[in-house]
Amino acid sequence: MGPDIETLIQKISRLPGLGPRSARRIVIHMIRNREVSLEPLLLSMSRVFENVKTCPTCGNIDVFEDVCSICSDKTRRNDVICIVESVADLWAIERTSCFRGQYHVLGGLLSSIEGKGPEILLLDKLLHICKANAVTEIIVALSATVEGQTTAHYIKNFFTSRNIRATSLAHGIPIGGELDYLDDGTLFAAFSDRR
Amino acid sequence: MGPDIETLIQKISRLPGLGPRSARRIVIHMIRNREVSLEPLLLSMSRVFENVKTCPTCGNIDVFEDVCSICSDKTRRNDVICIVESVADLWAIERTSCFRGQYHVLGGLLSSIEGKGPEILLLDKLLHICKANAVTEIIVALSATVEGQTTAHYIKNFFTSRNIRATSLAHGIPIGGELDYLDDGTLFAAFSDRR
Secondary structure, eight states: OOHHHHHHHHHHHTSTTOOHHHHHHHHHHHHHTIIIIIHHHHHHHHHHHHHEEEOTTTOOEEEOSSSOTTTTOTTSOSSEEEEESSHHHHHHHHHHTOOOSEEEEOSOOOBTTTTBOGGGGOHHHHHHHHHHTTOOEEEEOOOSSHHHHHHHHHHHHHHHTTTOEEEEOOOSOOTTOOGGGSOHHHHHHHHHTOO | OOHHHHHHHHHHHTSTTOOHHHHHHHHHHHHHTIIIIIHHHHHHHHHHHHHEEEOTTTOOEEEOSSSOTTTTOTTSOSSEEEEESSHHHHHHHHHHTOOOSEEEEOSOOOBTTTTBOGGGGOHHHHHHHHHHHTOOEEEEOOOSSHHHHHHHHHHHHHHHTTTOEEEEOOOSOOTTOOGGGSOHHHHHHHHHTOO
8 A cells, every 4th residue: 555545544534433444445445436436526525625615694614605505595584593503503404494594603612611601602793693684583503412502591691681582492302202212301301391 | 505515425425334424524524624634635635546556466556657566565475475355455464564475356256146256356367477476375365254265265276276375364263352252153163273
């Protein structure tokens, strides 16, 4: 195995979820299928590398001119903003097509262990957008982890104290979930939020 | 998410061991870390794409002029040839540094289900090399699966009937393996091959 291949394996093994073993498998697959795998992947990667950027308004990652395709979409409401932790979460919500408003991607979650205070949430910038667009609702769509819920609580307080309605996603039984496999916290939330 | 990113995710999700979810995670990671992840990876991939080829002698994948670095290495013995199923297996043996001879990568394993007969093993080409280099031993290093062992048996017969010594890897307890977790077949092999 030459140094070029060695380097490629090393670089691929540093991608999230991969390690040296899976990287080797991927590299062998790519080399074996140069025309159908390596070459198109290379083209696709260089296009993304040259064109992609982070939207200055919402924080989404996209290929665009001034603002991303969601921010510039005139058919979407701009009086509702959904706050997400990461671009991955934004994409997950977009896949469901259940939300037709704007987004705001946080710079991270509050974490006293990692020393991340409220300044990383960029809420002042968001408040500015809220006032400019007369936003009526902020939907806080954060993970149900300790950090996620702490951050959600902080954000909801921040907006309700400024007379902007802030809601968060419902907790309950996942679709397809079986009752006796649910943890106590979820079951408790599902009971107390029953409709 | 724009069409360029969508295409890249699709292409990455087709790599072995990955799916849409891990591909999305990788793409977001690469875009987030353009300078330290996407750009070097892109460079490394294009170098491999341009330079790598399959060695006409042994079947190894490498960056070389006429024959690969193993075949052209004068310090290696060329009277012993190790037969492996794939380039991944060759690399695995090379990592242990326990073998300093030549290799022969098979085109595949015998499989009556997939209709793969002895012609895919390219044994005539190998026999030609054996005669040219006065090879004294063929080491058959194939997996201990049904197809691997069938193929190994066929290859050993092929060479012993032509007066070339053919050996295969030992079976037994893996290093660090616990006796009571071993399957019966391995334990049986370990007993009958005891030293």
